[in-house]
Amino acid sequence: MGCPFWLLVIPFQSAWSRISDEAWYETEDGIFAQVQVAQMPFHKNWAHLPSPPERFWIEVGMNNWGLAVWDGDFGPKDFVIGFEPLLDKYGERLAAYRPITQGTEGTGKRRILGLQHERGMVFPFAVGCKGMVELSVPEEDSCSTILPVDPNSIPDSFEHPMKDVFDYKADCVTAGDKRLVPCISLDYVIRVWLNGHEVEYLKIDAEGADLMVVQSAGAMLSKVKTVSLETRCDELPRPWDSPNCSTILRYMYKEGYFCYTTFREQLVKCGPPNNNICRICGASVIDLTFTRMKR
Numbered sequence: 001m002g003c004p005f006w007l008l009v010i011p012f013q014s015a016w017s018r019i020s021d022e023a024w025y026e027t028e029d030g031i032f033a034q035v036q037v038a039q040m041p042f043h044k045n046w047a048h049l050p051s052p053p054e055r056f057w058i059e060v061g062m063n064n065w066g067l068a069v070w071d072g073d074f075g076p077k078d079f080v081i082g083f084e085p086l087l088d089k090y091g092e093r094l095a096a097y098r099p100i101t102q103g104t105e106g107t108g109k110r111r112i113l114g115l116q117h118e119r120g121m122v123f124p125f126a127v128g129c130k131g132m133v134e135l136s137v138p139e140e141d142s143c144s145t146i147l148p149v150d151p152n153s154i155p156d157s158f159e160h161p162m163k164d165v166f167d168y169k170a171d172c173v174t175a176g177d178k179r180l181v182p183c184i185s186l187d188y189v190i191r192v193w194l195n196g197h198e199v200e201y202l203k204i205d206a207e208g209a210d211l212m213v214v215q216s217a218g219a220m221l222s223k224v225k226t227v228s229l230e231t232r233c234d235e236l237p238r239p240w241d242s243p244n245c246s247t248i249l250r251y252m253y254k255e256g257y258f259c260y261t262t263f264r265e266q267l268v269k270c271g272p273p274n275n276n277i278c279r280i281c282g283a284s285v286i287d288l289t290f291t292r293m294k295r
């Protein structure tokens with residue numbers, strides 16, 4: 001008598017949430033697997049280093065180019081946590097890791113779980129969404145996005161700045177297939193995994209969802225010193241419903257960042273209040289870098 005029902009239930013629930021007994025399962029959408037992707041507690045993931053990392057990088061979207069570990073500024077005190085929801089690209093990043101302590105680079109050598117580099121990890125997650133989301137994967141898989149895509153929003157006459165590389169509407173917007181991928185927020189990554197440590201550099205390539213990635217940091221955005229992201233200039237049609245360049249600039253300014261970019265081979269400040277960069281960059285995409293202001 002008198003023992004409330006919830007007292008009995010809660011201990012079972014917490015044990016349950018630690019590990020589900022569904023090692024793998026099927027739904028009408030596909031076959032899903034639970035696999036271990038990293039170690040916990042989180043610092044075990046850099047236990048192989050002579051000393052703990054001092055500067056953290058986060059990179060969101062790791063499809064082939066511009067990886068943090070290739071950056072000239074990525075140094076021996078740094079550590080990067082990367083996210084790439086395309087499973088084959090995630091696999092490429094894992095396979096690229098060559099443990100430097102081994103002497104040989106044989107593919108049969110054991111690699112530390114989840115590492116993409118001696119000083120970096122990769123997770124097969126999307127960032128800035130909740131639960132599981134559909135990733136649309138068109139023919140050109142670097143155009144994959146977690147945003148709902150409307151190919152009709154792109155006029156047939158439209159010429160993308162990269163038209164020599166691919167046919168934008170056919171290869172980049174018209175969905176090849178859809179895959180369900182797990183989501184994480186930057187708030188969780190910084191607050192829990194990094195224990196609130198400052199993030200030196202947040203590098204985002206998330207096909208239209210870049211601002212959602214930033215916003216997923218919540219109050220932890222104050223820990224992030226520099227953000228780089230890609231946006232479409234205001235004139236360039238967008239096949240998804242996402243904030244335009246001007247909106248991104250205003251948001252970042254309000255959050256305490258100033259912006260700079262390379263325009264016509266010059267490094268320029270891009271405001272606001274001086275935010276006409278989104279207009280004068282025409283119908284192209286532009287990389288913007290935001291640095292936290294001292295206020």
Ligand SMILES: *[C@@H]1O[C@H](CO)[C@@H](O)[C@H](O)[C@H]1NC(C)=O
Pocket residue numbers: 234243244245246247
């Ligand atoms: C950008 O988006 C905002 C908010 O939706 C809108 O008010 C503004 O007109 C847009 N600017 C351009 C140039 O499309």
